[in-house]
Amino acid sequence: MTAAANQSGRRPTASRRLERAGIRDVAAAAGVSITTVSDALNGKGRLPDETRSRVREVAERLGYRPSAAARTLRTGRSGLIGLTVTTYGEEPFTFTEFAYFAEMARAATSAALSRGYALVVLPASSRHDVWSNIALDGTVVIDPPDQDPLVSELYRSGVPVVSDGKPGNCPVTAWVDNDHEAAVLGILDHLSEAGARRIGLLTGTSTDTYTRLSTDAYLGWCHRVGQEPVYEAYPAHDPAAGAVAADRLLARPDRPDAVYGLFDPNGTDLLAAARRYGLRVPDDLLLVCCSESDVYAGTEPPITTLSLKPRRIGTTVVNLLIDAIEGVDSGTGTDTGRLFPPRFRTAGTGPPPGTLMPTELIVRASSERRSPRTTVSPPRPPGEG
Amino acid sequence: MTAAANQSGRRPTASRRLERAGIRDVAAAAGVSITTVSDALNGKGRLPDETRSRVREVAERLGYRPSAAARTLRTGRSGLIGLTVTTYGEEPFTFTEFAYFAEMARAATSAALSRGYALVVLPASSRHDVWSNIALDGTVVIDPPDQDPLVSELYRSGVPVVSDGKPGNCPVTAWVDNDHEAAVLGILDHLSEAGARRIGLLTGTSTDTYTRLSTDAYLGWCHRVGQEPVYEAYPAHDPAAGAVAADRLLARPDRPDAVYGLFDPNGTDLLAAARRYGLRVPDDLLLVCCSESDVYAGTEPPITTLSLKPRRIGTTVVNLLIDAIEGVDSGTGTDTGRLFPPRFRTAGTGPPPGTLMPTELIVRASSERRSPRTTVSPPRPPGEG
DNA sequence: TGGGCACGGAGAAACGTATCTTCATCAAGG
DNA sequence: CCTTGATGAAGATACGTTTCTCCGTGCCCA
Numbered sequence: 001m002t003a004a005a006n007q008s009g010r011r012p013t014a015s016r017r018l019e020r021a022g023i024r025d026v027a028a029a030a031g032v033s034i035t036t037v038s039d040a041l042n043g044k045g046r047l048p049d050e051t052r053s054r055v056r057e058v059a060e061r062l063g064y065r066p067s068a069a070a071r072t073l074r075t076g077r078s079g080l081i082g083l084t085v086t087t088y089g090e091e092p093f094t095f096t097e098f099a100y101f102a103e104m105a106r107a108a109t110s111a112a113l114s115r116g117y118a119l120v121v122l123p124a125s126s127r128h129d130v131w132s133n134i135a136l137d138g139t140v141v142i143d144p145p146d147q148d149p150l151v152s153e154l155y156r157s158g159v160p161v162v163s164d165g166k167p168g169n170c171p172v173t174a175w176v177d178n179d180h181e182a183a184v185l186g187i188l189d190h191l192s193e194a195g196a197r198r199i200g201l202l203t204g205t206s207t208d209t210y211t212r213l214s215t216d217a218y219l220g221w222c223h224r225v226g227q228e229p230v231y232e233a234y235p236a237h238d239p240a241a242g243a244v245a246a247d248r249l250l251a252r253p254d255r256p257d258a259v260y261g262l263f264d265p266n267g268t269d270l271l272a273a274a275r276r277y278g279l280r281v282p283d284d285l286l287l288v289c290c291s292e293s294d295v296y297a298g299t300e301p302p303i304t305t306l307s308l309k310p311r312r313i314g315t316t317v318v319n320l321l322i323d324a325i326e327g328v329d330s331g332t333g334t335d336t337g338r339l340f341p342p343r344f345r346t347a348g349t350g351p352p353p354g355t356l357m358p359t360e361l362i363v364r365a366s367s368e369r370r371s372p373r374t375t376v377s378p379p380r381p382p383g384e385g
Numbered sequence: 386m387t388a389a390a391n392q393s394g395r396r397p398t399a400s401r402r403l404e405r406a407g408i409r410d411v412a413a414a415a416g417v418s419i420t421t422v423s424d425a426l427n428g429k430g431r432l433p434d435e436t437r438s439r440v441r442e443v444a445e446r447l448g449y450r451p452s453a454a455a456r457t458l459r460t461g462r463s464g465l466i467g468l469t470v471t472t473y474g475e476e477p478f479t480f481t482e483f484a485y486f487a488e489m490a491r492a493a494t495s496a497a498l499s500r501g502y503a504l505v506v507l508p509a510s511s512r513h514d515v516w517s518n519i520a521l522d523g524t525v526v527i528d529p530p531d532q533d534p535l536v537s538e539l540y541r542s543g544v545p546v547v548s549d550g551k552p553g554n555c556p557v558t559a560w561v562d563n564d565h566e567a568a569v570l571g572i573l574d575h576l577s578e579a580g581a582r583r584i585g586l587l588t589g590t591s592t593d594t595y596t597r598l599s600t601d602a603y604l605g606w607c608h609r610v611g612q613e614p615v616y617e618a619y620p621a622h623d624p625a626a627g628a629v630a631a632d633r634l635l636a637r638p639d640r641p642d643a644v645y646g647l648f649d650p651n652g653t654d655l656l657a658a659a660r661r662y663g664l665r666v667p668d669d670l671l672l673v674c675c676s677e678s679d680v681y682a683g684t685e686p687p688i689t690t691l692s693l694k695p696r697r698i699g700t701t702v703v704n705l706l707i708d709a710i711e712g713v714d715s716g717t718g719t720d721t722g723r724l725f726p727p728r729f730r731t732a733g734t735g736p737p738p739g740t741l742m743p744t745e746l747i748v749r750a751s752s753e754r755r756s757p758r759t760t761v762s763p764p765r766p767p768g769e770g
Numbered sequence: 771t772g773g774g775c776a777c778g779g780a781g782a783a784a785c786g787t788a789t790c791t792t793c794a795t796c797a798a799g800g
Numbered sequence: 801c802c803t804t805g806a807t808g809a810a811g812a813t814a815c816g817t818t819t820c821t822c823c824g825t826g827c828c829c830a
Contacts, residue, residue: 020542022786033810045789046807065542068520069457070786073815078454079518080505102487109506118519120465121494130503133464135453157450158406164673185499268683298653301786407816418780423818430776430819455816458785 021062030058033070034112039228041066041300072135081112081321082131084122084150098254098264099292100310101142104164107314108140115322143208144170147189162321166209166311166354173324176317176355178308180210183359184217184260187288187306190361191258195369196286198227198242199255202266206235211236214262230256236263250285258286258367267296267303303363309360316355389635406447415443426451457520466497466706467516467524469507469535483649485695486527490688492699493525501708509535523547524708528593529555545709551594551739559710561702561740563693565595567742569602569645572673572691575746576643581671583612585641587651588620596621599647601634607743615641619634621648631658635670643671643752652681652688672751687749694745701740 016189027037032055039045040055072078085103109119117137131150138160142149146168154161159175167175193197201218204211215231222229229254234245246269249259259270267289271281279285281301288304289296296303412422417440424430425440430488457463468490471708494504516535523545529536531553539546545558554559576584589596600616607614615637619630626699631654634644652674656666663687664670666686671688674681681688 023788024786034787035789035811036809040610042788045809048808051808063542065517067786068518069454069461069463071518071788073454073458073519073785073817074787074789076454077816081514101760113515116518118507118514118515120503120505122503123498123804130464130498132450132458133453133501134455134503157448260805294685298680299683300685316421326501409816419817420781420819421779424779425817430779433778436778452816454784456818458787458820459816461785744819 015060021064023064023066023099026059026062026064028057028058029062030055050231077325078135078137079117080123080134080136081117081119081318082134082136083108083119083142084124084139085142095230098310100264102312103357104142104310107311108318111315111318112322113317117318117322119218119318124148138173138325140164140317140321141172143210144168144172145208146170160321160324162317162324164317166213167352168207168209172352173354174320174353176313176320176357177209178313178359179356180359181217182307183306183361184214185221186359186361187260188218188221190304190363191260191286191288191367192225192366194258194286196256196258198230198254198256198258200259201229201231201234202242202245202249202259202263202270202289204262205233206236211262218260228254231255239265242266243272246270247276250274250277250279257284259288261287261289264289264291267291267305268299271299271303282366282369286369288361296364301366304364304367305362307360307362309357312357316357319354399682405625406449408449408451411440411444411447411449414447415440437593442558455669463520463522464502465505465507465519465521466502466519466703467507467519468493468527469509469524470527475616485649485693488677489527489695489699492696493703496700496703497707502703502707504703509634523558523710525549525706526557527701529557530593531555542686545706547702547706547709550699551598552737553592553594559705559736559738559740561698561705561742562594563698563744564741565598565744566602568691568693568746569599570606571744572645573603573606575689575754576645576671576673577610578645579667579671579752581641581643581738583615583639583641583643585644586614586616587627587630587634587644587646587648587655587674588616588618589647590618591621596647602643608770613639624650627651628657632661635659635662635664642669644673646672646674649674649676649678650675652690653684656684656688667751667754671754673746681749686751689749689752690747692747694742697742701742703742 023034023037027034030037032040032051035045035050036047037055037059040047040052041059068078085101105119105121112119120134120136122134122139136159139154139162141148141151141161141163143164143165144167148167148170151161151163151167151170151172155171155173161171163170163172163175164177165175166177188199201215203215203218215233218231219229221227230249232245232249234241236242242263242265246261246266249256250270250273261267261270267287270285270287270289274281274285274287281287281303288306288307290306291303292307294308296305408419408422412419415422417425417436420430421436422440422444425432425437426444446453447749453463471487490504490506499505501543502537505519505521507519507524512599521544524539524547525535526546526548528550529548529552533552533555535553536546536548536557539609540556540558546556548555548557548560549562551562573584586600588600588603592648600618604614608610615634617630617634619626622627627648627650631646631651634641635655635658646652646655655670655672655674657667659672666672666688673691674693675693677692677695678690681690
């Protein structure tokens with residue numbers, strides 16, 4: 001015991017009170033070296049099973065828990081992934097404010113955990129205050145604006161970044177987005193088929209990709225079909241502005257007979273506005289909005305919604321990120337040829353790989369003039385999709 | 386330069402490619418020692434402002450970011466707080482499934498960030514897989530069951546634990562909970578005043594504090610008032626079971642003329658059941674349920690809900706936790722008398738300090754027989770409460 | 771003239787792990 | 801009998817900070 005205690009290299013007389021057991025204590029108790037303990041516990045090195053199990057047993061008995069901080073410092077990997085929302089700039093936290101974020105964050109958390117990572121929610125602002133204090137293996141960014149300085153710095157400092165939403169000019173490792181153009185065109189076609197003659201759009205004033213792509217798709221469709229665009233734009237982060245914009249849209253002289261609202265609250269706002277103007281839905285006005293909320297299954301009438309499938313997005317984003325994290329560093333497990341430190345995340349300088357994911361239109365009464373049956377909503381698989 | 390480079394203690398010939406600048410590089414570039422850099426950047430030590438600003442400037446120029454891992458290892462503080470939900474045991478993630486968790490988590494995240502901490506969402510299960518890999522300064526536990534092994538181990542290993550929900554037998558540093566008894570009694574009184582003669586309860590079969598306290602309060606009230614208890618219990622984590630239980634409750638021969646549902650979906654379930662039995666709300670049946678969802682402002686009729694004020698809870702829990710974290714270690718900033726390492730979190734062995742927080746009853750049409758006005762919902766302050 | 775003391779700063783020891791390198795031993799093969 | 805290789809395990813170093821301790825200067829005051 002004295003030999004083992006001596007070789008630990010500590011001050012011999014230091015009385016270690018209630019200190020948590022470290023790897024040294026385990027080594028001393030098991031009568032082996034630190035190296036052996038580390039190898040035994042991590043399944044590395046060449047050790048007979050007997051030694052391995054003995055060390056494990058001693059560690060268990062002492063209640064040994066490896067120090068995450070030390071491991072992170074040594075290996076350069078923390079098992080932590082950042083998640084941040086940058087759009088809607090200075091707002092404190094839009095998180096879980098909208099169902100999309102909530103669902104997406106939940107799926108991302110779950111996906112990360114199932115691969116052994118944990119998720120940290122971080123604010124888009126306050127740069128060094130919090131960000132620098134946390135060792136992140138990578139970051140998920142939701143809706144990065146063009147030339148987001150935060151994303152740029154992260155990327156520059158070597159942290160993989162995967163964005164939800166096609167990035168504008170910021171360099172990211174990869175990105176995932178819905179096929180917004182296809183989604184909007186699908187909705188416009190759907191409304192046309194339901195008998196719409198003039199389709200209006202409720203859109204936003206911000207410059208994020210979602211708003212831009214959707215609006216462009218709408219304008220392009222109008223141009224092709226020969227309809228004069230009828231739309232109102234408002235600052236999407238201001239809930240009160242949405243109701244006003246909905247009202248404005250229905251008050252126009254060229255009032256549309258169908259409206260698609262890009263944002264979650266637009267459905268109820270439009271419904272309320274329609275009521276004020278004495279418009280019946282869907283008879284006088286067809287309604288669709290983009291939302292993940294199941295509130296719209298219970299409104300009168302139920303409103304057709306476009307789901308962006310945030311769960312699928314969150315899962316995909318996280319898996320892409322972890323692939324990027326592990327693809328460079330740990331590789332296939334062979335240690336041969338690791339000449340360079342894990343720097344070269346971006347071998348080429350081409351555009352980052354992007355993935356387009358489909359959306360789902362949940363058709364309800366608000367966009368169907370023909371069949372007045374109210375039961376709708378195609379059976380959704382109970383799974384994660 | 387050579388002298389500075391030499392004193393850095395590195396292999397002199399090592400070509401440091403694209404490595405991130407460390408504190409040594411800053412020291413070398415500024416022509417000072419590592420100590421001085423650390424002191425200058427952290428606002429410690431005795432340094433003239435000129436040196437301080439010069440070092441800061443050099444650090445900025447080199448893009449120096451301190452290594453969070455190294456700092457954590459050295460200081461023993463990571464700035465990370467865990468958040469976990471233990472009730473509903475094996476479910477993958479109830480997070481953001483219910484509005485309560487979503488709101489609570491959001492508030493907790495926000496509160497943590499405003500004090501310089503970040504929140505990590507962790508699963509209640511899978512013990513060492515993820516938990517051990519993360520250096521946590523403390524943990525928030527939502528609804529810990531009696532004798533939760535996870536909580537016990539955390540507490541034993543010296544990590545402060547604050548629970549949302551009065552803990553049963555697990556040792557925690559502190560806890561926060563609503564005054565569930567007062568809330569239930571308030572609702573029962575409210576229903577009585579609205580004319581209820583026989584009040585039923587929709588409750589759960591699990592043993593968490595919320596369910597137990599609420600049910601006990603109901604039973605006690607019944608006993609005092611002389612009403613025979615009329616209640617149905619079901620496994621709260623099973624959404625389908627809720628609808629069945631609601632149906633069962635209204636199908637009883639001693640059918641109540643008012644019902645309070647303990648869980649979020651009870652409102653819609655009870656409303657649907659009432660419809661099936663041809664009961665008008667509120668004329669034939671008064672309805673109240675506990676929920677944070679604003680869906681109930683839009684149902685027909687709007688349903689009176691009890692809000693547990695999760696934002697307030699989340700904020701309080703996190704602040705208590707951070708107080709516990711910092712109260713022991715950093716203290717008031719004076720370094721005198723720091724004889725002992727930060728071990729003694731629990732000086733006494735009395736019961737942990739608990740805080741009871743008020744709830745809020747949002748009265749809507751479903752529980753008012755008199756005034757048929759539908760506009761309700763007292764003006765809520767726009768602030769964080 | 772010498773002893774303190776405030777100032778400005780440097781040295782070096784941790785923090786606890788992972789891993790690279792080295793070493794001893796023993797069996798087998800030439 | 802010497803070499804080789806596999807096996808089992810120990811030594812030592814590095815990860816990048818923070819912080820305790822200590823040292824040299826001036827300067828003031830006795």
